[in-house]
Ligand SMILES: CCCCCCCCCCC/C=C/C(=O)SCCNC(=O)CCNC(=O)[C@H](O)C(C)(C)COP(=O)(O)OP(=O)(O)OC[C@H]1O[C@@H](n2cnc3c(N)ncnc32)[C@H](O)[C@@H]1OP(=O)(O)O
C-alpha cells in the first residue's frame with residue numbers, strides 16, 4: 001500500500017520555523033499538563049478504527065448519520081470512562097473535557113447538549129440535595145439530558161415563553177403544559193431521539209400568580225423502553241444548514257405532571273403549600289446561558305484554528321499561475337493577497353483563545369462571588385459574555401468562510417472539512433443568544449455606564465476609560481498601546497454617539513422604547529467597538545504577560561501576530577478612527593499630525609501609516625471643519641510618513 005509521503009513544500013515550510021514548536025503547543029494547550037492531557041485523549045481515540053468512516057457521512061441518510069454519531073459517541077464515552085478508571089489522570093467528568101473528547105468525532109455529538117448545558121445547569125441551578133440525586137447519574141450518562149428553553153414562537157424573548165408549570169399543592173406536583181402550537185419547545189439538541197430527560201424553562205404559576213420563567217428537570221422518555229412518556233409529544237425537527245447530527249427536536253406537554261422537587265431550587269423555591277420564595281436575583285435563572293456564552297468564545301477560537309490550519313497547509317502545497325514566464329508556478333502562500341486572507345485567521349484564533357481564557361477567569365471569579373451572595377460583577381460579566389460571544393462567533397464563522405475561499409475549488413469539497421466547520425460556527429452566531437440581540441444587551445450596559453461616566457462616577461474595569469476620554473484628549477504615539485487607546489477612543493465616541501442618538505429621538509417626541517429602536521444600529525455599533533477594544537487590549541496584554549516566560553523567538557512571533565491583529569482592525573475601522581468625536585477641533589485651524597514615531601519601524605505600521613494618511617488626506621479635503629482627530633501626537637506642517 002502506498003505510504004503517504006508528506007509534501008515536499010510542506011516539509012520545507014515546516015523546516016523554516018524560527019521557534020520551538022513544542023513550546024507553542026504548550027502555550028496553546030495552557031501548559032505542558034494541558035498538552036499531556038490532550039495527547040492522552042488523542043492517542044486513546046486516533047487508533048480506534050470504528051471512529052473512522054468507511055463511507056463518507058455525506059452519502060449516509062439522515063437516520064444513518066444520526067446512528068453513526070450515536071455509535072461514535074458511545075465509543076468515545078466508554079474510552080473516557082476506561083481511561084479515567086485506568087489512569088485517573090484526566091478529569092474526564094469536567095464538561096469541558098468531556099466536550100473535548102466528544103469533539104474528536106467529526107460529527108456533532110447527539111449528547112453535546114447533555115454535556116454543554118444539561119450537566120452545567122445541574123451544577124449551576126440545582127440545590128445540593130438535587131445535585132446529590134442527579135449529578136452523578138448525569139456525569140455517568142445514566143440519564144441523558146438536553147436544555148429545552150426555545151419555543152417555536154420565542155427564542156430571544158424569554159419573558160414571552162408560553163410553556164406553563166402550574167403548582168398543584170394537593171399533590172405537591174407541577175403540571176407542565178404547552179397551551180399553543182407556538183409554545184412547543186423547538187431546537188433543543190438531542191431532543192429528537194436521544195435525550196430521556198431535559199431542563200425545561202417554563203412560566204411558573206402558583207396560587208394563580210405568575211412568577212416568571214424558571215427551570216425544571218423533567219423525564220420525557222421511559223428509562224427502559226426509551227418511548228415518550230404519556231403526555232409527552234417529542235421528535236426530530238429535520239435537516240438544517242449544518243449540525244445534522246445534533247439531533248435537534250421538538251417537545252410538547254399535555255398536562256404532564258412532575259414532583260415539586262423537580263423544580264431546580266438553588267435560587268428560588270416553591271414550598272409544599274405553594275408559597276414562592278424569591279431568589280436573590282431573577283437574573284440567576286439565566287446563569288447557564290452566561291456559562292455557555294463564555295465557553296463559546298473558546299470554542300470559536302478552536303473551530304477557527306482548525307480552518308486556519310487547513311488553509312495554511314493548503315497554501316503551502318498549492319502551486320498556481322506563472323507570474324514569471326518559464327519559472328515554476330509559485331506556492332500560493334507567496335501571494336500577499338493569500339497571506340492577507342490566512343494570516344489574520346491565524347492571529348484571530350490566538351486572539352480569541354486568549355480572550356476566552358481571560359473571560360473564563362472572570363466568570364470563575366463571578367461564580368465564586370455569587371456563591372458568597374455578591375452579585376456586583378454580574379451586570380458587567382453579562383455584558384462581556386454577550387458581546388464577546390457575538391463577536392467571537394461572528395469573526396470565527398466569517399474567517400472560516402475566508403479560509404475556505406482561500407483554498408479555491410478544493411475548499412468547497414466536503415472532504416476539506418470546511419463545510420462541517422462552517423456549519424458548526426454558523427450555528428454559534430445564532431444559538432445561545434442571537435448576534436444582534438447579544439450586542440443590544442451589551443448596549444444596555446454601555447448606556448448606563450455612559451451616564452455614570454458623565455457624572456464622573458468610577459466605572460467597572462472594562463469601561464473605566466470612558467471617564468478619562470470624556471474629559472481629556474489622549475496624547476499618544478503610534479505604538480500598539482496607542483492603537484489600543486485609539487480603540488478606546490472609538491468605543492467612547494460610538495457610545496456617546498448612540499446616547500446622543502437616543503436623546504435626539506426623545507427630544508423629537510419619541511418615548512424611550514421608540515428612541516432606543518431608532519438608535520439601535522448605533523447601539524449595535526457601540527457594542528461592537530467596545531468589544532473590539534477588549535479583544536485588542538486583552539490579546540496584546542496576554543502576549544506581553546506570557547512573553548516574559550517564553551523564549552524570545554516565540555515571543556517575537558506572537559508579538560507580530562498581535563500587532564498584525566491590531567493593525568488589521570485599525571485599517572478595517574479606519575473610518576471610525578477619524579469620525580469619532582471626542583474633542584472638537586477649532587474650526588479655523590486644522591492641526592494635521594504625523595503618525596511617525598521613533599518607536600515603530602515595522603512594515604505593518606508603515607503600511608498602516610501610509611493607508612491612514614491617504615484616508616486623512618481625503619478626510620481633510622472633504623470635511624475639515626467637522627473632522628475630529630484623536631491621533632494628536634505632534635504637529636507637522638506636512639505629511640511625514642517616511643520615518644514610521
Ligand atoms: C468547551 C466548549 C463548549 C462549547 C459550547 C457547548 C455546546 C453548547 C451548545 C448550545 C446549543 C444552543 C443552546 C441554546 O441556544 S439555549 C437557548 C439560548 N437562548 C438565549 O440565549 C436567549 C437569548 N435571549 C436573552 O437572553 C434575552 O433576550 C435576555 C434575557 C437577554 C433579555 O430578555 P428580556 O428582554 O426579557 O429582558 P431584559 O432585556 O429586560 O433584561 C432583563 C435584565 O436581566 C439582565 N440579564 C439578561 N440576561 C442575563 C444573563 N444571562 N445574565 C445576567 N443578567 C441578565 C439584563 O441585563 C437586564 O438587566 P437590567 O434590567 O439591569 O439591564
Ligand SMILES: Cc1cc2nc3c(=O)[nH]c(=O)nc-3n(C[C@H](O)[C@H](O)[C@H](O)COP(=O)(O)OP(=O)(O)OC[C@H]3O[C@@H](n4cnc5c(N)ncnc54)[C@H](O)[C@@H]3O)c2cc1C
Pocket residue numbers: 113146147148149150153154155156157186187188189243248427430431432433434435436437440
Ligand atoms: C443550531 C442551533 C441549535 C440550538 N440549540 C438550542 C438548544 O439546545 N436549546 C434551546 O433552548 N435553543 C436552541 N437553539 C435556539 C436558539 O437559542 C435561538 O434560535 C436563538 O436564541 C434565537 O432566537 P430565535 O430563533 O427566536 O430568533 P429571533 O429572536 O426571532 O431572531 C430573529 C431576528 O429578530 C431579531 N430580533 C429579535 N429580538 C430583537 C430585539 N429585541 N431587538 C432587535 N432585534 C431583535 C434578531 O436580531 C434576528 O435578526 C438552537 C438554535 C440553533 C440554530
